[in-house]
Amino acid sequence: MKLIILDRDGVINHDSDQFIKSPDEWKPIEGSLEAIARLNQWGWRVVVASNQSGVGRGLFGMDTLNAINDKMVKSLAQVGGRLDAIFFCPHSADSTCDCRKPKPGMLMQIAERFNVDLTGVPVVGDSLRDLQAGIAVGCEPYLVLTGKGLKTREDPDLPSDTRIYPDLATLVADLTH
Template identity: 75%
Template sequence: MKLIILDRDGVINHDSDLYIKSPEEWKPLPGSLDAIARLTQWGWRVVVCTNQSGVGRGLFVMDTLNAIHDKMVRAVSQAGGRIDAIFFCPHTSTDKCSCRKPKPGMFLEIAQRYNVDLAGVPAIGDSLRDLQAAQAVGAQPILVLTGKGQKTHADPNLPPGTPVFPDLAAAVASLTK
């Protein structure tokens, strides 16, 4: 099984420092939907793994998060792709949970759900915490320069040898050539 793990905000859709709080605010990044469609067509299982502390902060409720994810899944489907699962952490950093990236809890849950070793599995993110969570389970962190990616690229804590791409479409193109 070919598995790939994608962060959501800043990788698939535009990010906002004020959080994506409604389906109307969810806007795909150029090329991201087609990139996921390409992954699907090449036989990849696409899993989204996202911190969503807006729930824990009371900025939106679970029904709203589900509606945002429904919009994303429909948009990907209309482009000819599929998202196999969405894993999310609704907690804030003060909750001290094990699932909020950079902790690897969601990645471990993905490994358990799919009964796979995540060693070498591509994990695409735009923030340092995405890459650190991937690295903690032996997955292959990949940085995209969309979202917070430019800032992350300049971070001295960037895991050594992390491949860097301008966006999800470029990263996917390198995996499906």
């Protein structure tokens, strides 16, 4: 099984320092939805793994997070794409949970759900913590320069084997050629 794990905010949709707090604020990055549809067409299972601390901070509730994710799923369907699962950590940044990236708990849940070893599985993010969570379970790190990616590229802790792409569409074109 070909599996790829994507962060949501800054990879699939535009990010905001004030969080994405409503379906109206969720806006796809140009080409990202079509890129996911292309992955589907090439036989990839596509899973989202996203920190959503806005829930834990009380900025929005689970109903709103579900509505945002529903908009993403419906928008994907309009271009022939789909997600195989959406995993998220609702806890705030000061939580001691094991699911908040950079901790690998959310990715371990993905491995368990899909009954796969994540060694070599691409993990795509725009922040260092996305990549660190993936590396902890053997994933291959991919950084996109959308969202916080430009800033992350300059981080001295960026793993040396990170593959860097301008955006998800360019990365997917490379994976599926």
